[in-house]
Amino acid sequence: MINRLASSSIWKFSNSPAFHRECQYVRFRSDSKQFERKLKHISSTEGREMMHEPRRQIPSIPMESVSVILAAYILTGVELDDISKDRAPQTPFEEYLCQSIMLRGPLSVAAFMREALMNPKYGYYLRKDKPVFGTHGDFITSPEISQLFGELIGVWFVAVWEKMSEKEKEEFIIVECGPGKGTLMNDLLRVSRRFPNFKKGIKSVHLVEVSHALRQEQAKRLGVSSDVKRGKEGEMKSGKTEDGTTIHWHNNFTSVPRSPMLLVAQEFFDCLSVHQFEYTATGWCERMVDVNTGEGQHHLRMVLSPTPTLSAMTLMRSQEHMGRYYQQEAKQKIVKDEQEDQEHPVHAASRQIDLTSAPVGDKQGEIGQCVEMCPDGITLSMDISLRVAKYGGAALIIDYGQDGMTPDTLRAIKDHKFVDLLESPGQTDLSALVDFASLKRAAGAIENVNTFGAIPQGQWLISMGIETRAQRLVDASTDEQESEAIASAYERLVSPEQMGQSYKVISFANRSLGDVPGF
Ligand code: SAH
Numbered sequence: 001m002i003n004r005l006a007s008s009s010i011w012k013f014s015n016s017p018a019f020h021r022e023c024q025y026v027r028f029r030s031d032s033k034q035f036e037r038k039l040k041h042i043s044s045t046e047g048r049e050m051m052h053e054p055r056r057q058i059p060s061i062p063m064e065s066v067s068v069i070l071a072a073y074i075l076t077g078v079e080l081d082d083i084s085k086d087r088a089p090q091t092p093f094e095e096y097l098c099q100s101i102m103l104r105g106p107l108s109v110a111a112f113m114r115e116a117l118m119n120p121k122y123g124y125y126l127r128k129d130k131p132v133f134g135t136h137g138d139f140i141t142s143p144e145i146s147q148l149f150g151e152l153i154g155v156w157f158v159a160v161w162e163k164m165s166e167k168e169k170e171e172f173i174i175v176e177c178g179p180g181k182g183t184l185m186n187d188l189l190r191v192s193r194r195f196p197n198f199k200k201g202i203k204s205v206h207l208v209e210v211s212h213a214l215r216q217e218q219a220k221r222l223g224v225s226s227d228v229k230r231g232k233e234g235e236m237k238s239g240k241t242e243d244g245t246t247i248h249w250h251n252n253f254t255s256v257p258r259s260p261m262l263l264v265a266q267e268f269f270d271c272l273s274v275h276q277f278e279y280t281a282t283g284w285c286e287r288m289v290d291v292n293t294g295e296g297q298h299h300l301r302m303v304l305s306p307t308p309t310l311s312a313m314t315l316m317r318s319q320e321h322m323g324r325y326y327q328q329e330a331k332q333k334i335v336k337d338e339q340e341d342q343e344h345p346v347h348a349a350s351r352q353i354d355l356t357s358a359p360v361g362d363k364q365g366e367i368g369q370c371v372e373m374c375p376d377g378i379t380l381s382m383d384i385s386l387r388v389a390k391y392g393g394a395a396l397i398i399d400y401g402q403d404g405m406t407p408d409t410l411r412a413i414k415d416h417k418f419v420d421l422l423e424s425p426g427q428t429d430l431s432a433l434v435d436f437a438s439l440k441r442a443a444g445a446i447e448n449v450n451t452f453g454a455i456p457q458g459q460w461l462i463s464m465g466i467e468t469r470a471q472r473l474v475d476a477s478t479d480e481q482e483s484e485a486i487a488s489a490y491e492r493l494v495s496p497e498q499m500g501q502s503y504k505v506i507s508f509a510n511r512s513l514g515d516v517p518g519f
Contacts, residue, residue, distance in 0.1 A: 458500025
């Protein structure tokens, strides 16, 4: 197959006009079978010599050598042994990834992660064949462990709502990013029914969910039964629950209407794609995913860019540059927001954003040091914060992560176990620890917003009253097994040895609200 091409050697030159000419030449002069054969040959011989061990740098090869090698193999067309015959056959998704790498060059870890999770045909979150959560899925999340979790988020929403202005209280929206099976939202809305004024003030509920299958599951869980509207591919777009609450689905946060809002994102930021950088003698280089033409079990492998990539140069600047980068980014967003909506109450010019305390980007690292960055998370954090600043309300973000920079934490999870990152892409969940400090820095850069946390999930749940609530459930239960299940779920959510410490909570709130509960 053509995906055996030693793409990383060629990648370095893929922007060269001469290279493109050469490729076109190859394509025009060969029928597709012949082309495939030649490329296979290249990948197996000289191509292989030019390859590098995983995590090693790609050396520079003069452009002429590549042209000569390509040309030579077009003329010879000798078949070679398949060096990877011990491997499992490529899945259609691996074949797609390899061909794409061959044409465009190795993928950054971030681009690989995006493909593996979000590819419309093969991505993990878009597959229909297997549940991704729960005991029968690859992992279990807090809302699936116990109803206590979603209920306490509901209590938090009501407590924050109490602090909102009368006008905001009467018309606000509820937003959830990545609602999974809809369990958290269902538990939250159940609690809200006990507070009639809160319930009455909910204008609509907005779910940011990319998976069509999960949208369907969410609709079922929430009891969406009337006014159902579907998109072109049959995916849920909106509908009404039995008690008349309108639910809307969105592919991303941008299309959520501008309104006072209460937002929750539980285990959402960890799925956003991360870049990985490694410090080398040539500076911060980027980890990339390439076709594996050498030994090894997988069809893909990790390589390191030979020199800093554009992302490395942008994101791994010195602290001073980093601060300016965010500042610029935030200003552009504000200006864009103002262009979209003339009523923006705050002038961009009045914003003084100081992010120069960003801990990353000391230009000097230690050789081999790895740093992960999630620009998608930082951008989303800013977007949420801008809405909170401008329209009112607050956001609660819960995830597993730490209050600072994360090194090399991206993992693949399958059947409740960690597996190799490159094992069966699209069949494993990919998740990276969330760097809460960077999210807070980005959100805090927006004027009119207070940030809280990060605090451990256990601490937050306890200060929200999980003990009392769990006790009440135990007291109300007549079944011993059920009582034990409640106690064990409580332990799992709160205990530092389980999820209580590794999962953290942060909040962004409009300054007018003052302190928010739980922190
Ligand atoms: N919050 C749920 C599910 C967490 S898994 C729980 O705790 O149980 C992540 C969820 O986010 C899934 O519903 C997944 O389909 C969705 N998702 C992941 N990345 C997304 C993206 N970039 N845009 C929209 N939805 C996404």
